Amino acid sequence: MAQDNDDISARIAQDKATARSLEGTYLFDGARSGVNYPLNKMCMSLTSDANRKDFAADEDAYCDRYGVSPETKAMVLARDWIGLIRSGGNIYYVFKLAAIDHVSMQHVGAQQNAMSLDEFRAKLNGFKDADRPQITPETKGS
Amino acid sequence: MAKLVGAVTTSHVPSIGIAMDKGITQDDYWKPLFDGYLPAKEFVKELAPDVTIVVYNDHGLEVFLDRVPTFGIGAAAGYESGDEGWGPRPIPPFLGHPDLSWHLIEQLVAREFDMTMFQEMKVDHGFTVPMSVAFGGPAGEVDEWPTKVVPLTVNTIQFPLPQPARCLKLGQAIRKAVEAYPEDLRIMVLGTGGMSHQLQGERAGFMQPPFDRMFLDKFAPEPEELAKIPLGDYMKSAGHEGAELIMWLVARGALNDAREVYRHYHVSASLTAAGLGCYVDAESPHAAFAA
Numbered sequence: 001m002a003q004d005n006d007d008i009s010a011r012i013a014q015d016k017a018t019a020r021s022l023e024g025t026y027l028f029d030g031a032r033s034g035v036n037y038p039l040n041k042m043c044m045s046l047t048s049d050a051n052r053k054d055f056a057a058d059e060d061a062y063c064d065r066y067g068v069s070p071e072t073k074a075m076v077l078a079r080d081w082i083g084l085i086r087s088g089g090n091i092y093y094v095f096k097l098a099a100i101d102h103v104s105m106q107h108v109g110a111q112q113n114a115m116s117l118d119e120f121r122a123k124l125n126g127f128k129d130a131d132r133p134q135i136t137p138e139t140k141g142s
Numbered sequence: 143m144a145k146l147v148g149a150v151t152t153s154h155v156p157s158i159g160i161a162m163d164k165g166i167t168q169d170d171y172w173k174p175l176f177d178g179y180l181p182a183k184e185f186v187k188e189l190a191p192d193v194t195i196v197v198y199n200d201h202g203l204e205v206f207l208d209r210v211p212t213f214g215i216g217a218a219a220g221y222e223s224g225d226e227g228w229g230p231r232p233i234p235p236f237l238g239h240p241d242l243s244w245h246l247i248e249q250l251v252a253r254e255f256d257m258t259m260f261q262e263m264k265v266d267h268g269f270t271v272p273m274s275v276a277f278g279g280p281a282g283e284v285d286e287w288p289t290k291v292v293p294l295t296v297n298t299i300q301f302p303l304p305q306p307a308r309c310l311k312l313g314q315a316i317r318k319a320v321e322a323y324p325e326d327l328r329i330m331v332l333g334t335g336g337m338s339h340q341l342q343g344e345r346a347g348f349m350q351p352p353f354d355r356m357f358l359d360k361f362a363p364e365p366e367e368l369a370k371i372p373l374g375d376y377m378k379s380a381g382h383e384g385a386e387l388i389m390w391l392v393a394r395g396a397l398n399d400a401r402e403v404y405r406h407y408h409v410s411a412s413l414t415a416a417g418l419g420c421y422v423d424a425e426s427p428h429a430a431f432a433a
Contacts, residue, residue, distance in 0.1 A: 011372065012302070014372060014374060015372055015373045015374035016374065017374065018372065018374025018375060018377065018378050019301075019373075019374050019377045019378070019382070021378075022345060022377065022378055022382075023344065023345060024343040024344030024345035024346075025340070025342075025343045025345050025377070025382050026342060026343050026382075027301060027377075027382070028299065028300060028301055028342075028382070029300075029301040029302070030300075030301070033207050033300055037207065040206075040207055041206070041207075041208075043202075044202055044206045046227050047202075047203065047224070047225050047226060047227055048225060049225075049229075052227075082343075082344065085342045085343055086343075090202075090207075090299065090342070091341045091342040091383075092201040092202045092299060093202050093206075095227070095341075096202065096226065096227030097227075099226075099227040099228040100227070104157070104412070105156075105157070105341060105412055105413055106412055106413065108341075108346070109341065109346040109347050109413050112342070112343060112344055112346045113344060113346060113347060114344075120347060123347050124347055124349075124410050124412075124413065127349040127350075127351060127409050127410060127415070128409040128410065
């Protein structure tokens with residue numbers, strides 16, 4: 001039993017250590033999930049037209065309704081995507097804010113990389129260049 | 143007796159759905175991806191499932207951080223596309239199969255998979271995009287889905303995520319549960335998410351085609367090898383969001399001696415390396431598809 005516990009603890013620690021060793025990555029674990037909960041909750045609320053209209057009418061007051069901190073509110077108003085992620089936002093909630101502005105995930109990705117959209121698209125295309133030709137049923141073998 | 147007739151696995155990027163809904167799938171950017179989906183649609187037509195079990199993760203439509211089910215199943219009579227922040231997709235509603243849903247819930251819980259039960263739920267792009275990839279869409283192209291559905295959710299957003307090995311075992315339990323259903327139904331599993339991609343942080347835009355290729359190569363013959371890869375390594379090799387690939391393992395577990403009958407891999411759909419695979423058991427009459 002003791003051995004089993006050690007194995008499990010080691011596995012959890014190893015997974016977290018690996019994820020945390022990745023530069024530019026913010027493991028969304030329990031601790032992180034609680035850090036800026038009001039931001040994520042505010043963003044989650046933007047899944048109805050009525051709420052989106054309220055938000056657009058007065059972003060500042062709408063943030064207050066969810067207890068978003070002044071520091072975070074400034075980042076919401078500035079659409080500081082990387083700031084929001086660093087401060088505990090999760091992309092799937094934060095992206096609902098981007099959707100209000102009709103901003104694409106590529107725009108959000110570019111800003112997080114401190115790149116122009118064209119530079120970021122070139123980065124994405126770089127993975128294609130490193131890729132092999134497409135595999136089709138004819139070429140994949142048996 | 144119900145029969146597990148096959149599995150399809152595919153990425154579920156929102157922009158793939160948007161491209162279909164806007165009718166721009168033949169644009170230069172999208173055509174190579176969508177051309178690769180055509181044989182999969184033919185395969186699904188051949189499988190002709192009565193019910194499709196869709197394994198996906200909710201992205202902040204029904205599930206917020208206040209309560210996060212590790213695994214969940216829908217048991218509703220129907221499911222509609224929900225508003226994730228940019229309005230619902232213009233697609234017909236999905237018909238559920240509550241009797242099969244409750245059968246699966248009873249069977250899975252008895253097999254020690256403690257599923258959360260949803261009697262009311264809307265579905266997001268994680269569900270609707272793969273359905274459109276497999277069956278067509280939007281409205282106009284599909285006026286009525288040719289299959290009923292059972293949504294099966296996996297938490298891939300709030301760590302800890304379920305272990306890859308656990309996902310494979312869930313698939314194996316689904317297989318047994320399906321075969322214990324008394325009615326003659328053809329059941330397909332649609333595994334979604336991945337492949338390599340990262341959306342958050344300065345590492346956003348990361349992809350790794352060699353890892354994805356390895357995953358595709360081992361998926362049918364050696365799923366145990368993929369189930370042994372630690373979650374941290376999935377994040378390292380496939381990106382923080384690419385860990386969604388554990389949902390493919392649920393679909394794989396539902397097959398026995400699986401054969402790949404078709405695959406498509408495309409870099410990229412927006413920030414995501416898009417993969418698709420079609421699989422059946424070796425003894426399936428559909429094993430000769432595309433041979």
